[in-house]
Amino acid sequence: MSTTFIHGGIVVSATGSQPLDVLIDGETIAAVLQPGSTALGSDLAATADTVIDATGKYVIPGGVDGHTHMQMPFGGTEASDTFETGTRAAAFGGTTTIIDFAIQKPGERVQDSLALWHDKASGKCAIDYGFHQIVGSVDAESLKGMSELVSEGVSSFKLFMAYPGVFYSDDGQILRAMQTAGDLGALLMMHAENGIAIDVLVEQAVSRGETAPYYHGVTRPWQMEEEATHRAIMLAQVTGAPLYVVHVSAKQALQQIAEARGKGQNVFGETCPQYLYLSLEENLGAPGFEGAKWVCSTPLRARAEGHQDELWRFIRTGDVTTVATDHCPFCMKDQKDMGIGDFSKIPNGIGGVEHRMDLMFQGVKDGRISLEKWVEVCCTAPARTFGLYPRKGVISPGADADVVIYDPNGHTSIGLGKTHHMNMDYSAYEGFEIDGHVDTVLSRGRVLVDDGAYLGSAGHGRFVKRGLSQNLI
Ligand code: DUC
Ligand code: ZN
Ligand code: ZN
Numbered sequence: 001m002s003t004t005f006i007h008g009g010i011v012v013s014a015t016g017s018q019p020l021d022v023l024i025d026g027e028t029i030a031a032v033l034q035p036g037s038t039a040l041g042s043d044l045a046a047t048a049d050t051v052i053d054a055t056g057k058y059v060i061p062g063g064v065d066g067h068t069h070m071q072m073p074f075g076g077t078e079a080s081d082t083f084e085t086g087t088r089a090a091a092f093g094g095t096t097t098i099i100d101f102a103i104q105k106p107g108e109r110v111q112d113s114l115a116l117w118h119d120k121a122s123g124k125c126a127i128d129y130g131f132h133q134i135v136g137s138v139d140a141e142s143l144k145g146m147s148e149l150v151s152e153g154v155s156s157f158k159l160f161m162a163y164p165g166v167f168y169s170d171d172g173q174i175l176r177a178m179q180t181a182g183d184l185g186a187l188l189m190m191h192a193e194n195g196i197a198i199d200v201l202v203e204q205a206v207s208r209g210e211t212a213p214y215y216h217g218v219t220r221p222w223q224m225e226e227e228a229t230h231r232a233i234m235l236a237q238v239t240g241a242p243l244y245v246v247h248v249s250a251k252q253a254l255q256q257i258a259e260a261r262g263k264g265q266n267v268f269g270e271t272c273p274q275y276l277y278l279s280l281e282e283n284l285g286a287p288g289f290e291g292a293k294w295v296c297s298t299p300l301r302a303r304a305e306g307h308q309d310e311l312w313r314f315i316r317t318g319d320v321t322t323v324a325t326d327h328c329p330f331c332m333k334d335q336k337d338m339g340i341g342d343f344s345k346i347p348n349g350i351g352g353v354e355h356r357m358d359l360m361f362q363g364v365k366d367g368r369i370s371l372e373k374w375v376e377v378c379c380t381a382p383a384r385t386f387g388l389y390p391r392k393g394v395i396s397p398g399a400d401a402d403v404v405i406y407d408p409n410g411h412t413s414i415g416l417g418k419t420h421h422m423n424m425d426y427s428a429y430e431g432f433e434i435d436g437h438v439d440t441v442l443s444r445g446r447v448l449v450d451d452g453a454y455l456g457s458a459g460h461g462r463f464v465k466r467g468l469s470q471n472l473i
Contacts, residue, residue, distance in 0.1 A: 009054025062096025153465025410437025
């Protein structure tokens with residue numbers, strides 16, 4: 001087995017930061033040592049097969065992005081990143097594990113849809129990956145299938161209160177799925193927006209001639225998110241299922257989550273960098289059809305309403321448990337442009353799997369969150385929440401050697417022609433300047449990215465079976 005010795009850096013965990021050296025043996029972390037320690041009896045810097053000098057850098061666990069959609073069929077097209085291109089881009093950005101969504105279509109067995117997603121990803125991924133299961137039709141057969149999936153390492157199930165006629169579940173179906181999840185101890189993930197009411201607003205807006213991308217945001221007001229979040233929390237309370245609310249963008253929805261958590265209910269909030277940095281006014285409201293770049297659901301919120309400050313605050317308080325990307329990229333050409341003249345035909349989604357670690361580190365630089373909170377929400381908490389801990393999300397003996405060397409004095413310019421490896425013909429974060437840089441990325445002991453060079457390969461990434469959530473209150 002080959003060994004790697006990372007020395008001179010500051011190891012940052014969710015609970016603290018200190019100068020420590022890290023010894024990797026094969027695919028796992030063998031030891032975390034005080035600098036200069038001779039506990040292992042020899043000069044590791046001289047004897048290890050590979051030596052990485054991390055002086056002046058942070059040494060953090062590889063990022064865990066708990067919400068991605070590679071090659072997702074959606075909105076009349078398919079998300080533009082394959083498992084190969086999307087996981088390579090993730091690696092460039094310091095993410096070493098993704099959890100993607102297998103999708104059950106009505107009439108299909110959940111087991112068969114999962115098998116299809118295994119086929120899509122197997123042998124293609126640069127980094128390790130797991131799956132959540134979207135239950136597209138809650139019926140006796142799919143409810144039965146859920147327990148089989150849990151035993152196969154797929155321990156979380158997503159339902160939609162949005163998208164009637166596509167993924168939508170009604171309250172009775174939600175209740176039944178939550179009962180089953182509760183019995184299994186599995187996590188119920190919810191896209192919480194009142195899709196029935198939203199569809200009326202969308203139809204009315206389009207018939208008034210309000211067809212620009214901006215109206216995507218206007219027709220999905222925060223009340224639709226708050227109401228659905230509240231309803232999901234109440235249904236989960238009745239059933240005892242742990243609830244994970246995905247891509248929360250409205251401060252009012254987070255208030256609902258915070259209140260439920262305050263009462264001891266197992267409710268978790270996830271937000272995404274797009275909701276922390278981008279807005280209805282500046283992005284969805286960009287001139288012409290430009291705003292289509294940022295059409296996603298839940299939508300970007302009005303900056304003037306103060307959602308972003310509140311989202312950052314809820315990250316600090318712990319009511320936002322994780323920050324994921326909801327990476328769901330579409331190109332402008334031949335994809336987003338299907339909605340020219342009717343915003344409701346723009347495929348919903350933003351790509352960002354490559355930039356999450358950087359964008360959240362900028363939150364550290366800007367004084368929004370601590371260094372430890374950065375590691376917590378991007379690495380450790382997703383690993384714990386989704387049953388991957390302590391294999392992922394932490395640098396400690398026995399863990400997979402997924403490690404990122406991050407330079408806090410480096411610089412990253414985000415943009416299509418700069419550090420962009422996602423299969424998109426634009427960048428949602430074009431022009432962003434980050435006060436930090438992903439230097440080196442290791443996945444199970446193998447260097448995937450070093451100083452901008454890609455050393456990984458399709459197929460290195462393996463499917464990881466997940467257990468039940470380890471983050472329950
Ligand atoms: N929202 C998006 O923006 N894209 C994928 C699915 C979703 O819920
Ligand atoms: Zn969703
Ligand atoms: Zn999603």
